[in-house]
Amino acid sequence: MVNSETRGLVLAHFWVAFLAFVAAALLGLYQVAERSGLFPALESNVLYFGSVSTHGVLMGFVLTTFFAMGFGYYCASQSLGRPIWNRGMAWFGFWLSLVGTAMAAVALLSGQASVLYTFYPPLQASPLFYLGATLLVVGSWFWCLEMVMTMRAWKRDNPGKPVPLAMFGNAVNGTLWFVTSLGVALEVLFQLLPWSLGLKETVDVGLARTLFSWTLHAIVYFWLLPAYIALYTLVPKAAGGRLFSDEMARIAFIMLLVFGIPIGFHHLYMDPFQAAGWKFLHMTGTFMVAVPSFLTAFTVTASLELAGRLRGGKGLFGWIAALPWTNPIVLAGILSLLLLSVGGFGGIINASYSMNSLVHNTQWVTGHFHLIFAGTSVIMYFGIAYYVWPRLTGKPLFSERLARVQLWSWAIGMVVLTFPWHALGLQGQPRRISATPYDSPLVATWQLNEILMIVGGIILFISAVLLIVNLAASHGAQGAAEVSGSEFAEPAQPLLRLPGALNGVGFWFVVVAVYMIVSYGYPIAQFFLMETYGAFPWSI
Ligand code: HAS
Ligand code: CU1
Numbered sequence: 001m002v003n004s005e006t007r008g009l010v011l012a013h014f015w016v017a018f019l020a021f022v023a024a025a026l027l028g029l030y031q032v033a034e035r036s037g038l039f040p041a042l043e044s045n046v047l048y049f050g051s052v053s054t055h056g057v058l059m060g061f062v063l064t065t066f067f068a069m070g071f072g073y074y075c076a077s078q079s080l081g082r083p084i085w086n087r088g089m090a091w092f093g094f095w096l097s098l099v100g101t102a103m104a105a106v107a108l109l110s111g112q113a114s115v116l117y118t119f120y121p122p123l124q125a126s127p128l129f130y131l132g133a134t135l136l137v138v139g140s141w142f143w144c145l146e147m148v149m150t151m152r153a154w155k156r157d158n159p160g161k162p163v164p165l166a167m168f169g170n171a172v173n174g175t176l177w178f179v180t181s182l183g184v185a186l187e188v189l190f191q192l193l194p195w196s197l198g199l200k201e202t203v204d205v206g207l208a209r210t211l212f213s214w215t216l217h218a219i220v221y222f223w224l225l226p227a228y229i230a231l232y233t234l235v236p237k238a239a240g241g242r243l244f245s246d247e248m249a250r251i252a253f254i255m256l257l258v259f260g261i262p263i264g265f266h267h268l269y270m271d272p273f274q275a276a277g278w279k280f281l282h283m284t285g286t287f288m289v290a291v292p293s294f295l296t297a298f299t300v301t302a303s304l305e306l307a308g309r310l311r312g313g314k315g316l317f318g319w320i321a322a323l324p325w326t327n328p329i330v331l332a333g334i335l336s337l338l339l340l341s342v343g344g345f346g347g348i349i350n351a352s353y354s355m356n357s358l359v360h361n362t363q364w365v366t367g368h369f370h371l372i373f374a375g376t377s378v379i380m381y382f383g384i385a386y387y388v389w390p391r392l393t394g395k396p397l398f399s400e401r402l403a404r405v406q407l408w409s410w411a412i413g414m415v416v417l418t419f420p421w422h423a424l425g426l427q428g429q430p431r432r433i434s435a436t437p438y439d440s441p442l443v444a445t446w447q448l449n450e451i452l453m454i455v456g457g458i459i460l461f462i463s464a465v466l467l468i469v470n471l472a473a474s475h476g477a478q479g480a481a482e483v484s485g486s487e488f489a490e491p492a493q494p495l496l497r498l499p500g501a502l503n504g505v506g507f508w509f510v511v512v513a514v515y516m517i518v519s520y521g522y523p524i525a526q527f528f529l530m531e532t533y534g535a536f537p538w539s540i
Contacts, residue, residue: 002391006077009090011392013070014385016098017063018468021378024058025464027051032417032457035434036450037443048434049114049540056117057108059374061136062101064223067381068177069094069143071226072170074388075233076150079164079488085149093142100135103128114540116432118212119192121203124537127196130188137181147174148505155504162498165246166488169229172253175505177222179261179512183214195537202534206273207527213264214520217286221260223373227336227380228252231300234387235333237489239323241307246491248299250502252292257508259289262519269356278523279353285519286351293344297337304334306492328403332383335411336376343372346422361432364425367418375414382407382467389474390481398473402466409463417456420449 002010031052034042076084084090106128107113113129151163151171163171187208195203232249236242243249265282268274308319324330346368349355359365386403390396397403424446429436436443501507 002074002388003077003083005083005087006073007392009087009094010070010074010388012094013066013073014388014392016101017066017070017381018385018471020058020062020066020101022464022468024055024063025461027055027058029457029461031055032454036454037435038450038454043435045434046111046114046540049116050108050111052432052434053114053116054105054108057104057133060117060219060223061133063378063381065097065136065140068173068222068226069097069140071229071384072143072147072174074392075166075170075229076147078391079166079233080150080154082154085146085153089142090146093139093146095139096142097136097139100132100137100139103132103135105132107132118216120212121192121195121205121208122535122538124192124196124539127193130193130196134185134188134193137185140181141178144174144178147171151504160497162246162495163503164488165243165249166229166233168250168503169225169232169253171505172257172508173222173225173229175509175512176218176225176257176260179509179516180215180218180222183211183264187211200534202536204527204532205535206271206532207524209268209271210274210520210523210527213267214261214516215264216267217264218261220369220373221256223377225253225256226384227377228256228296230329230380230384230387231296231333231336232303233488234329234384235300235489236303236307237487238327238387239304239307239330239333240311241303241489242492243489244299244302244306244492246493246495247498247502248295250498252295252299254502254508255292255295256289257505258511258515259285259292261512262515263289265523266351266353266356269353270360274523278519281519283351283353287348290344290348290351293340297340300333300337303489303492326400326404328386328397328400328407329383331404331407332379332386335407336380336383339371339375339379339411339414343368343376347372359425361430362425363421363429363431366431367421367425370421371414371418375411375418379407379410379414382410385467385471387487389471391483391487393475393477394481395474395477396479396481398470398477402470406463406466406470409459409466413456413459413463415456416452416459420452420456424449424453 030042031048033039034044034048034051037043073084073090104113107126108129113119113125115123115125115129119125119129147170151167154167155163191203191208191211194200232243236244263282263285265274265279266286269279304323305319308322311322311324313319313322323334325334346364350359350365350368386397386400425431427446428442429446
C-alpha cells in the first residue's frame with residue numbers, strides 16, 4: 001500500500017490526466033466524423049480546428065504531464081520507501097499546472113486558441129492560451145526538481161548503493177523534460193507572448209519553429225519514459241520473472257536523454273530556414289535514438305521470456321503462451337511492444353531525410369504518432385493505472401475483465417484508426433485538414449479508409465469510457481486490495497556495484513548541454529546574424 005501522504009498526490013495527478021483524456025477522446029470522435037466528409041451536417045472549419053487544437057493540447061500536454069508527474073511521485077515513494085523530497089512543493093507544482101491548464105482550456109473552448117497543439121506562428125492565439133501553457137510547464141518544473149532532489153537525498157543516506165531503477169528512470173525523465181521544455185519556453189516568453197499582447201507587430205517564424213523543434217522531438221520521450229519505466233520495472237515482476245538486465249535499462253534511459261534532445265530538425269526537413277547540412281547531422285543523431293528503443297524491446301522481451309519459462313513455458317515460443325495474458329499490466333506491456341514495433345518503423349521512415357518528403361505533412365504522420373504515442377505509450381498508462389489503483393485506493397480493481405476488454409479494444413481501435421491513416425498519407429491526403437473539397441476522383445479513392453477511420457474512432461471512444469468507469473467504480477469496490485511484497489522487478493543478476501555514471505544524472509546533464517550547443521547553437525544564432533522578415537498574425 002502507498003503511504004497516505006503520497007496517495008492523494010498521485011491520485012490527484014492521475015485523475016486530472018484521465019479526465020482530460022476522456023474529454024479529448026470525445027473530441028477525437030467528432031474529428032474523425034467531421035473530416036471524413038460523410039456527415040455534411042457536422043462540417044465546420046471553425047469547430048474542427050477548435051476541436052483538434054483542444055484534443056491535441058489535452059492529449060499531448062495535459063494527459064502526459066499530469067500522468068508523468070503522478071507516476072514519478074508514485075515510483076519515488078514506493079521504490080525508495082520514503083516520502084518525496086518536498087511534498088508542499090509537489091502540491092504547489094500540481095496547482096500551478098492545473099491553473100495553467102484551466103486558463104488554456106478557457107482560451108481553447110472559446111475559440112481563441114485554434115492553433116493546434118504545435119501552435120506554429122503565424123497562427124496566433126490569445127495571450128491567455130500562451131500564459132496557461134507556460135504555467136502548465138512551469139508547474140511541471142517543480143516535479144523535475146522533486147525527482148532529482150528526492151534521488152539525491154536518498155543517495156546521501158545510502159552512499160555507494162545503486163539507486164532503484166524506477167527512481168533512476170524518473171530522475172532521467174525529470175532532467176530530460178526540463179531541458180526539453182526550455183525550447184518552447186523561450187519561444188513563448190520571448191516571441192509568442194509579446195506578439196500576442198501586441199508588444200511586437202510581427203514574429204520570426206523561422207526562429208519560432210527552430211525553438212519549437214528543440215522541444216518537439218524530446219517531448220515524445222517525456223511521454224514514452226513512464227511506459228518504458230513500467231516495462232522494465234513493473235511488467236517483468238507482474239509476469240512472474242526478473243529483469244533481464246538492470247544496467248541495460250539505465251543505458252537505454254541515458255541514451256534517450258542524451259540522444260533524444262538535440263535532433264529536432266527531423267521536423268524541419270522541408271522548412272527552408274535551416275541548411276541541409278544541419279538537417280543531415282540531426283538525421284544521423286535521430287537514427288542513434290532508435291537504439292535505446294531496440295535495447296528496450298530486447299531487454300523487456302528477454303525478461304518476459306524468463307518469466308514465461310519460469311512459469312513452465314517450453315520450446316521456442318511456448319513461453320509466450322505461458323505468460324499471464326490475463327494480468328492487465330502484462331497484457332498492456334505486450335500490446336505496447338507490438339504497437340511500438342510498427343510505430344517505430346514509421347518513425348525510421350520519417351527520419352530518413354529523403355523519404356520524409358514522401359510523408360511529411362500527410363496523414364501518415366498522424367498515423368505514426370497515434371500508433372506510437374496513443375498506442376505504445378498511452379496503453380501503458382492504462383496498464384499502470386490498473387496496477388497502481390488497488391495500491392492507492394486500498395480496494396480491488398472494480399473489474400479485471402473490463403480492464404482486459406478495455407486494453408484489447410484500445411489496441412485494436414488504434415490499429416483500425418492508424419493503418420488507414422498511413423495508407424491515406426501514402427495516397428496523398430494532407431494532415432491538418434477539416435475537409436477536402438477538391439480533386440473528387442482522388443478523394444473518392446480514400447472512402448474505404450475514411451470509413452475505417454470512423455470505426456476506429458468509435459472503438460477508441462468506447463474504450464476510453466470503459467477506463468474511466470472502471471477506475472471510478474474501483475473507488476467504491478467492496479473488500480480490500482490483495483497487494484503485497486515488493487512490486488519492482490529484481491534484476492536477473494544481482495546489482496552489487498554501479499559506475500557513478502549509471503547511478504546519477506549530473507554528468508549526463510553536462511553532456512546534453514554540450515551536445516545541444518553544438519547542434520542548436522549556430523542554427524539559432526544565425527537568426528540574430530542575418531536580416532529576417534517577420535510575419536503578421538493569422539487566426540482561423
Ligand atoms: Fe515520432 C513525428 C521520428 C518515436 C511522436 N512523432 C512525430 C509526431 C509525434 C511523434 C507526435 O524523423 C508529430 C509531430 C508533429 O505534430 O509535427 N519518432 C521518430 C523516430 C522515433 C519516433 C525515429 N515519435 C516517437 C515516439 C513518439 C512520437 C516514441 C511518442 C510517444 N517522428 C519522427 C519524425 C517525425 C515524427 C521524423 C516528423 C515527421 C514529419 O515529417 O512531420 C524513434 O524513437 C522510434 C524508435 C523505435 C523503434 C522500434 C523498436 C521496437 C521494436 C519492438 C519489437 C517488438 C517486440 C515484440 C520484440 C525503432 C523493434 C515482443 C512481443 C511479445 C509477444 C513479447
Ligand atoms: Cu521527432
